[in-house]
Amino acid sequence: MTAPATATTTTAPPKALYVYGITPAGVRAPRSLGVDGAPVRLLTGSGLCAAVSAAPARLRPRRRDLLAHQAVLDELAAQGPLLPMRFAVLSPRTDVLLSQLRSDSAHLTRQLDDVRGCVEFNVKGAVVPGHFAELVRRDESLRDLALRTRRRPDYEANVRLGEVLARGVRREARRAARDVLDRLTPLAVRTVQGPTDDECVLSASFLLRSTDERRFRQAVEARALEYGDRLALSVTGPLPCYSFVDPSPAPAGR
Incomplete structure (x- = not known):
């Protein structure tokens, strides 16, 4: 994952993923459409799920996209503990994000335990x-x-x-x-x-x-x-x- 962009407009690399948050494995994929109207899917690895969608070619903090980001998080949070990402967090590729879930699984799992029920x-x-x-x-x-x-x-x-x-x-x-x-x-x-x-x-x-x-x-x-x-x-x-x-x-x- 990369840090959220600070510029008004962000150009995402080809096949980049927009990351909404991380949950324990086993949650349902949100029904709400994500940023830029993209469907949200789950990447699962090491007992964790990352909720992602295809990153738009140009990412801007438009109201409808901010609301879409929040709606996805609300659905995930209703199912259990969630590590929410702020708007405009990207990962360059699927394999990079799955690798990070594996390498950081112990840390992320502790974080999820810390916010469980909170x-x-x-x-x-x-x-x-x-x-x-x-x-x-x-x-x-x-x-x-x-x-x-x-x-x-x-x-x-x-x-x-x-x-x-x-x-x-x-x-x-x-x-x-x-x-x-x-x-x-x-x-x-x-x-x-x-x-x-x-x-x-x-x-x-x-x-x-x-x-x-x-x-x-x-x-x-x-x-x-x-x-x-x-x-x-x-x-x-x-x-x-x-x-x-x-x-x-x-x-x-x-």
Whole structure:
């Protein structure tokens, strides 16, 4: 398998395979058509199955192909553990992919065991703008600055006050995000943190037992109520376990 393409358009080599995911052997081939309307088939080797279709000559992230990719994964995930590939993962030939299944079978089987009975949820937290009144009430230095600016308003003073308030709002949102992460992490089998910035101060993926989904959603809702004045939480899932899959074994010695 090769890494997903980062370019807008990918030209696949002749007879290349588009790879959707890897499952234990014995699953049924998805009925859904794959990317570019191609039928999906299963390649089986070493107790594993790779769901593949013929790669289109030109591969673009069109909405219909993204939805087709997801539909195939949904059918596979409904049958058991799945190592999902992200959109646009290709293998150059059938024999290459079967060889990889053989050589990596122990690693891939462990990965499947790790996600068995699990789903992924992603939680993001965005800064809520305008969380000023409470901030000023609790911070004496901010109260003093706001009072001085009100008494002697000018452009620079207003800009300075705005910058200080914005930093304070982000600081409060980050503090809330840390608490949310601390509260949710014990509910998950594993947690992976994603990139954040000044606006999105929380991004984390959680590997959950399917039986814990309701409890997890309730915990997110409780935190959203607790911190809704400073942190806007959103949750996406259940998803295939993209963030918890490593299709390639670590090099020897690591």
